[in-house]
Amino acid sequence: MNMNDGSGDLLPRCAWARGGDALYTAYHDREWGTQSFQDRHLFEMLILEGFQAGLSWRTILNKRDAFREAFDGFDPEKVARYGPDKTDELMGNQGIVRNRLKILSAVGNAQAFLSIQKEYGSFSNYLWGWVDNTPVLPGPGPVPTQTPLSDAISRDLMRRGMRFVGSVIIYSFLQAVGVVNDHEPGCFRHPGKAQTG
Numbered sequence: 001m002n003m004n005d006g007s008g009d010l011l012p013r014c015a016w017a018r019g020g021d022a023l024y025t026a027y028h029d030r031e032w033g034t035q036s037f038q039d040r041h042l043f044e045m046l047i048l049e050g051f052q053a054g055l056s057w058r059t060i061l062n063k064r065d066a067f068r069e070a071f072d073g074f075d076p077e078k079v080a081r082y083g084p085d086k087t088d089e090l091m092g093n094q095g096i097v098r099n100r101l102k103i104l105s106a107v108g109n110a111q112a113f114l115s116i117q118k119e120y121g122s123f124s125n126y127l128w129g130w131v132d133n134t135p136v137l138p139g140p141g142p143v144p145t146q147t148p149l150s151d152a153i154s155r156d157l158m159r160r161g162m163r164f165v166g167s168v169i170i171y172s173f174l175q176a177v178g179v180v181n182d183h184e185p186g187c188f189r190h191p192g193k194a195q196t197g
């Protein structure tokens with residue numbers, strides 16, 4: 001097997017992260033599958049995963065800095081208060097994904113996010129409560145695109161008024177924030193291997 005992914009090092013990685021794209025590789029190496037307990041980061045990932053629907057994750061990563069700037073650093077308290085003037089302004093921002101439904105859902109999702117924080121003390125408490133604070137490790141066989149866990153969380157978030165939180169989107173979110181660890185068996189970040197950071 002050729003471990004060289006073109007990024008200049010010989011680390012074995014998940015197949016999807018072997019393209020040699022520096023941003024993509026860094027995302028795989030430092031973020032994807034790492035347990036996150038910070039509400040600001042969890043909110044960012046939840047919103048970005050929703051914006052990804054129908055697009056590539058690479059597109060979203062390339063726009064991530066613009067998204068952060070446009071959405072006040074993904075401060076849910078600020079996003080929850082966005083009115084029509086702000087959403088119109090976002091529709092004119094070429095740095096982000098200009099989709100009115102997604103932009104409006106980000107505002108509604110911020111409001112639901114704040115309600116969850118109030119109820120559970122933090123969104124992190126709410127999220128990790130679904131797995132008793134223990135990440136779900138990779139199973140044998142192909143990586144799924146949704147599971148009974150993502151189905152249940154998706155249903156609950158929809159009940160709380162969130163949109164663009166279908167089970168496939170939520171599964172992708174769970175992978176991103178480390179509630180589920182889906183690094184491939186050969187990957188240097190697979191939980192069976194020593195973690196480097």
Ligand SMILES: [Zn+2]
Pocket residue numbers: 013014017028182183184187188189190
């Ligand atoms: Zn990996």
